[in-house]
Amino acid sequence: MKHPVDVHVGKRIRHRRWMNGTTQQQLAENVGIKFQQIQKYETGMNRVSASRLWDIANVLDVPVSFFFEGLGEDVQNDKASGNMPGDILTDKEALELLRSYYAIPENQRRRLFDLARALSDAA
Known part of the structure; x- marks a missing residue:
């Protein structure tokens, strides 16, 4: 066990x-x-x-x-x-997403984060 x-x-x-x-x-x-x-x-x-x-x-x-x-x-x-x-x-997919997210330049990453937050609030 x-x-x-x-x-x-x-x-x-x-x-x-x-x-x-x-x-x-x-x-x-x-x-x-x-x-x-x-x-x-x-x-x-x-x-x-x-x-x-x-x-x-x-x-x-x-x-x-x-x-x-x-x-x-x-x-x-x-x-x-x-x-x-x-x-x-x-979860393999979540880890790949996280790695890809942190590969994005910081200013673009912040905008993507804001977009994701807005989409989740709308759901």
């Missing part, structure tokens, strides 16, 4: 990897393991050791604490929702 902490850490690894535009294969090569192991970490099937998490954090350019941010809320949401994902950043 998957432990909620392992699932949360795996989600955060996947989230950061996607935000960086890094593939599982690239992350695995930089850490010195097989990509299948990254898959197992991201799903929470395997626990990430402290030293491996340290290596992953260095490759993904975040502090180790990044992988534990929001842990209390995520575990509570999983218990309340019957293990349904409550984090929109676990």
Whole structure:
């Protein structure tokens, strides 16, 4: 059975990897393991050791604490929702949209944000 902490850490690894535009294969090569192991970490099937998490954090350019941010809320949401994902950043399409959004120059990004807000208010 998957432990909620392992699932949360795996989600955060996947989230950061996607935000960086890094593939599982690239992350695995930089850490010195097989990509299948990254898959197992991201799903929470395997626990990430402290030293491996340290290596992953260095490759993904975040502090180790990044992988534990929001842990209390995520575990509570999983218990309340019957293990349904409550984090929109676990959705591949949402992550691609977010990456594309931040690739837009800031002044244009602000106008797009204002447009999206106006459209959501009208709905």
